[in-house]
Amino acid sequence: MIKVGLIGKTNTGKTTFFNAATLLSEEVSTYPFTTKKPNIGTATVQTVCVCKEFKVKDNPQNSKCIEGWRYIPIELIDLPGLIKGAHLGRGLGDQFLSVAMQSDALLHIVDASGSIDAEGRICQPGIGNPIADYYEVEYELVEWFKKVIESNKDRVEREYAKRQSMVEALYQIFSGMKVTRGMIYLSLEKTGLLEKKIDSWTEEDYNNFSMELRTISKPTLIVANKMDLGIAEENYKRMIEEFGQHLVVPCSAEAELALRRAEQQGLVKYIPGMENFEILDESKLNPRQRWALGYIKHMVMDKLLRTGVQLALNIAVFKLLRMNVVYPVEDPEKLTDKKGNVLPDAFLMPNNATLLDLAKEIHSDLARGLLYGIDVRTGIRLPKDYILRDRDVITLISTTKRR
Numbered sequence: 030m031i032k033v034g035l036i037g038k039t040n041t042g043k044t045t046f047f048n049a050a051t052l053l054s055e056e057v058s059t060y061p062f063t064t065k066k067p068n069i070g071t072a073t074v075q076t077v078c079v080c081k082e083f084k085v086k087d088n089p090q091n092s093k094c095i096e097g098w099r100y101i102p103i104e105l106i107d108l109p110g111l112i113k114g115a116h117l118g119r120g121l122g123d124q125f126l127s128v129a130m131q132s133d134a135l136l137h138i139v140d141a142s143g144s145i146d147a148e149g150r151i152c153q154p155g156i157g158n159p160i161a162d163y164y165e166v167e168y169e170l171v172e173w174f175k176k177v178i179e180s181n182k183d184r185v186e187r188e189y190a191k192r193q194s195m196v197e198a199l200y201q202i203f204s205g206m207k208v209t210r211g212m213i214y215l216s217l218e219k220t221g222l223l224e225k226k227i228d229s230w231t232e233e234d235y236n237n238f239s240m241e242l243r244t245i246s247k248p249t250l251i252v253a254n255k256m257d258l259g260i261a262e263e264n265y266k267r268m269i270e271e272f273g274q275h276l277v278v279p280c281s282a283e284a285e286l287a288l289r290r291a292e293q294q295g296l297v298k299y300i301p302g303m304e305n306f307e308i309l310d311e312s313k314l315n316p317r318q319r320w321a322l323g324y325i326k327h328m329v330m331d332k333l334l335r336t337g338v339q340l341a342l343n344i345a346v347f348k349l350l351r352m353n354v355v356y357p358v359e360d361p362e363k364l365t366d367k368k369g370n371v372l373p374d375a376f377l378m379p380n381n382a383t384l385l386d387l388a389k390e391i392h393s394d395l396a397r398g399l400l401y402g403i404d405v406r407t408g409i410r411l412p413k414d415y416i417l418r419d420r421d422v423i424t425l426i427s428t429t430k431r432r
């Protein structure tokens with residue numbers, strides 16, 4: 030399953046974001062760390078379901094469909110705040126960083142309202158500096174990559190002697206961190222280090238390579254949180270000037286959490302990611318709830334259009350990681366699985382994945398006997414090396430039947 034990690038300083042709203050995004054889900058487990066722990070939960074990304082196009086009523090099994098929107102599960106990891114010196118182990122930072130390294134993409138939660146000071150303590154809104162906060166956490170991440178290489182320098186040398194390739198040598202130490210050979214190659218190429226042996230790397234080489242690999246291997250979206258506080262707007266403008274509009278998503282995690290809870294209690298109709306919500310029965314609300322929902326409408330929905338929680342997850346998975354959604358079905362006519370469930374599953378597949386990759390994702394037996402696929406829309410036969418496209422509905426034909 031795709032993993033997205035939440036990073037950022039303390040009190041920026043990571044846990045609030047996590048709780049809001051995982052409310053629809055069942056399991057929440059925790060890592061066995063002694064003090065504060067990372068939380069692992071299931072969130073979803075949202076895409077237009079193919080059910081409308083095919084004019085069918087679906088019965089999703091591995092995902093959900095709400096009014097034509099398909100919600101596909103991903104794993105969300107909530108990390109305790111990173112503090113200065115985290116890469117040196119301060120505040121269990123190195124353990125948290127190693128968990129962050131298990132992610133495919135990161136959401137960097139920043140307090141755009143400036144209500145945390147340099148130490149991450151809650152302060153009067155407007156005092157904190159979200160841009161400085163961002164760079165502080167970034168620095169810890171890059172230093173972590175650097176530390177991984179420096180502390181494994183001897184091993185890289187040995188591997189290089191054996192394999193005669195810097196890509197292969199570095200791959201040996203990074204392979205457990207969702208870093209591919211391709212990512213290492215690109216980072217070495219961009220920094221001109223493809224042919225340079227590690228014993229002659231300068232401090233600058235270490236820095237440049239670490240920064241490059243950090244950027245390439247952990248694509249990151251910046252979430253400007255606490256946008257419901259008016260004062261956040263100015264910082265948000267500064268942030269898009271600094272980082273570019275397409276890399277910053279304005280957000281109110283607190284508003285999303287309130288809406289999803291109100292939805293669970295039957296107070297409002299709200300579909301995550303949508304631009305509005307509807308109060309179902311005005312008379313059921315107590316004065317506080319009425320005030321809170323009015324505040325969310327004024328300060329969040331009217332200004333930002335949405336709370337930003339679902340949007341941030343969608344952008345991370347569909348834009349940064351460029352995942353496609355593919356619907357395998359056993360019966361190409363009825364669009365069902367063996368049990369008759371219509372459009373039962375939606376899979377997130379990487380941008381260059383093939384039909385064979387899809388078969389492997391479903392079951393190794395299916396992959397072993399894979400003959401070809403059928404594109405359900407056209408009935409055309411697809412070879413094993415067919416590159417999947419977004420919204421493909423596919424039947425896999427294999428000599429080995431499942432179950």
Ligand SMILES: Nc1nc2c(ncn2[C@@H]2O[C@H](COP(=O)(O)OP(=O)(O)O)[C@@H](O)[C@H]2O)c(=O)[nH]1
Nearest residue numbers: 039040041042043044045254255281282283284
């Ligand atoms: N106004 C506002 N406050 C928020 C928002 N998200 C989180 N907070 C508050 O910020 C504080 C820290 O939140 P928390 O989720 O524990 O932060 P973490 O340390 O990054 O996990 C809490 O008091 C939250 O209620 C938001 O979107 N708007």
Ligand SMILES: [Mg+2]
Nearest residue numbers: 043044109110
């Ligand atoms: Mg937290």
